[in-house]
Amino acid sequence: xxxxxxxxxxxxxxxxxxxxxxxxxxxxxxxxxxxxxxxxxxxxxxxxxxxxxxxxxxxxxxxxxxxxxxxxxxxxxxxxxxxxxxxxxxxxxxxxxxxxxxxxxxxxxxxxxxxxxxxxxxxxxxxxxxxxxxxxxxxxxxxxxxxxxxxxxxxxxxxxxxxxxxxxxxxxxxxxxxxxxxxxxxxxxxxxxxxxxxxxxxxxxxxxxxxxxxxxxxxxxxxxxxxxxxxxxxxxxxxxxxxxxxxxxxxxxxxxxxxxxxxxxxxxxxxxxxxxxxxxxxxxxxxxxxxxxxxxxxxxxxxxxxxxxxxxxxxxxxxxxxxxxxxx
Amino acid sequence: xxxxxxxxxxxxxxxxxxxxxxxxxxxxxxxxxxxxxxxxxxxxxxxxxxxxxxxxxxxxxxxxxxxxxxxxxxxxxxxxxxxxxxxxxxxxxxxxxxxxxxxxxxxxxxxxxxxxxxxxxxxxxxxxxxxxxxxxxxxxxxxxxxxxxxxxxxxxxxxxxxxxxxxxxxxxxxxxxxxxxxxxxxxxxxxxxxxxxxxxxxxxxxxxxxxxxxxxxxxxxxxxx
Numbered sequence: 001x002x003x004x005x006x007x008x009x010x011x012x013x014x015x016x017x018x019x020x021x022x023x024x025x026x027x028x029x030x031x032x033x034x035x036x037x038x039x040x041x042x043x044x045x046x047x048x049x050x051x052x053x054x055x056x057x058x059x060x061x062x063x064x065x066x067x068x069x070x071x072x073x074x075x076x077x078x079x080x081x082x083x084x085x086x087x088x089x090x091x092x093x094x095x096x097x098x099x100x101x102x103x104x105x106x107x108x109x110x111x112x113x114x115x116x117x118x119x120x121x122x123x124x125x126x127x128x129x130x131x132x133x134x135x136x137x138x139x140x141x142x143x144x145x146x147x148x149x150x151x152x153x154x155x156x157x158x159x160x161x162x163x164x165x166x167x168x169x170x171x172x173x174x175x176x177x178x179x180x181x182x183x184x185x186x187x188x189x190x191x192x193x194x195x196x197x198x199x200x201x202x203x204x205x206x207x208x209x210x211x212x213x214x215x216x217x218x219x220x221x222x223x224x225x226x227x228x229x230x231x232x233x234x235x236x237x238x239x240x241x242x243x244x245x246x247x248x249x250x251x252x253x254x255x256x257x258x259x260x261x262x263x264x265x266x267x268x269x270x271x272x273x274x275x276x277x278x279x280x281x282x283x284x285x286x287x288x289x290x291x292x293x294x295x296x297x298x299x300x301x302x303x304x305x306x307x308x309x310x311x312x313x314x315x316x317x318x319x320x321x322x323x324x325x326x327x328x
Numbered sequence: 329x330x331x332x333x334x335x336x337x338x339x340x341x342x343x344x345x346x347x348x349x350x351x352x353x354x355x356x357x358x359x360x361x362x363x364x365x366x367x368x369x370x371x372x373x374x375x376x377x378x379x380x381x382x383x384x385x386x387x388x389x390x391x392x393x394x395x396x397x398x399x400x401x402x403x404x405x406x407x408x409x410x411x412x413x414x415x416x417x418x419x420x421x422x423x424x425x426x427x428x429x430x431x432x433x434x435x436x437x438x439x440x441x442x443x444x445x446x447x448x449x450x451x452x453x454x455x456x457x458x459x460x461x462x463x464x465x466x467x468x469x470x471x472x473x474x475x476x477x478x479x480x481x482x483x484x485x486x487x488x489x490x491x492x493x494x495x496x497x498x499x500x501x502x503x504x505x506x507x508x509x510x511x512x513x514x515x516x517x518x519x520x521x522x523x524x525x526x527x528x529x530x531x532x533x534x535x536x537x538x539x540x541x542x543x544x545x546x547x548x549x550x551x552x553x
Binding site: 018020021022023024025026027125126134135136137168173195198241243244245246247248249251268269270278280281282303306307310311314 | 335336337338339340341343345348349350362375376377378379380381384386388393437443454460461463464465467469473506508523525529530534535541
């Protein structure tokens with residue numbers, strides 16, 4: 001009742017919806033970069049939304065199923081195959097024993113999430129299975145997945161008639177239904193909704209103008225902690241040292257060199273850089289699906305619209321859940 | 329009374345900023361507000377993150393951000409009238425100031441024109457307030473360092489600062505809970521574990537604690553249980 005990682009690809013790790021409740025001790029929330037896709041992958045498998053899933057960054061991952069299992073793949077950044085059969089995303093899949101899922105390049109998207117029905121048996125550290133490598137906690141020994149890592153299923157899996165799958169000759173089953181794509185994946189310019197940050201007023205006029213009116217490229221020096229942006233530099237009206245205060249996913253902070261960084265899932269809990277903007281929480285998943293080299297443009301919105309957009313995503317996830325429970 | 333600035337740092341996180349300066353009085357207020365919220369949490373409350381002069385509150389979808397903001401605004405006004413007696417623990421931390429562990433001692437000594445003994449005696453002369461935990465899990469930001477010990481951060485951060493390193497920068501002193509890159513000047517090392525995920529709480533120190541350093545010999549450090 002397990003899978004084994006044959007190749008981790010660019011980077012794969014075990015993640016759930018994050019480690020909550022320990023930020024006052026400096027422990028980041030972490031978890032899946034694209035929490036919407038991770039959630040959908042679990043919903044498709046009938047799991048609790050917070051079950052641990054495998055986050056696969058871009059492509060090159062190869063995983064063998066040691067036993068048959070139901071699974072789902074949601075997100076972007078790769079195409080998934082068993083032999084020459086392409087596996088559709090956003091559907092419930094039945095994977096026969098000894099099948100190998102391999103992922104290949106896809107021009108769009110950044111991360112895909114593999115869930116199995118019932119979830120993986122991952123030891124929870126401080127309430128979460130999420131891998132946080134800087135402290136070496138979560139997932140498998142607090143590190144990214146490597147060749148040979150085995151992840152056990154929590155429960156045995158049986159193909160049953162009620163699943164109502166389309167069965168391929170290879171024995172792979174695919175659900176007739178699929179869930180909606182809730183995360184827009186783009187290879188062109190990603191439009192990211194953002195609100196003025198707490199220190200917006202401290203930046204000079206040109207910087208205040210540029211943040212919402214120029215294009216940025218996501219740098220290759222980006223990781224799960226943050227995305228560095230290349231483009232216009234930002235300057236404070238008066239160079240003053242800031243006293244550190246809480247920061248979180250979506251904060252756009254500006255380094256002493258004037259480069260903006262968008263804090264992502266593994267964002268530290270406290271930071272000392274001025275915050276020129278913050279990304280609407282509804283657009284974090286879109287960013288997680290935007291890869292280095294892609295251009296982004298910030299579109300200014302207000303607090304109310306930001307909340308409205310965020311609530312819309314929360315409602316959309318609820319609707320998918322209700323829709324699937326009716327599918328049976 | 330301080331009128332705090334209140335703003336969102338996320339659609340589900342609100343910051344109450346009392347002051348953008350480092351002061352013990354403000355930090356007492358931050359911790360008092362944290363205790364007031366945690367002892368009587370609102371529906372949908374997730375967690376608080378205290379910083380030097382601000383408290384950030386995380387909330388779930390169960391509750392409206394606007395409602396919590398206005399509630400927090402009222403509560404933070406009341407908190408300034410609540411007794412601000414500190415409830416933090418008083419903790420003594422053993423530190424070995426041997427130059428083999430306090431690798432920046434020679435630089436600090438020449439930069440400040442102080443002997444090794446003077447540095448140790450100054451660093452152990454006061455009780456430090458833990459203002460907040462952050463940077464990495466379990467890293468305490470403590471102050472206030474005696475003025476004679478103030479040094480700048482390194483021009484180029486070290487790629488690896490060993491776990492347990494006790495370091496200083498500006499008016500602050502801190503302890504590295506894991507081997508990470510860092511820019512503070514290392515003057516000693518403690519055998520104590522600052523972050524342990526198997527313990528509750530996972531961080532040895534909490535915001536609001538009072539810390540004193542106790543010098544130990546290299547032998548004592550090596551034999552520490």
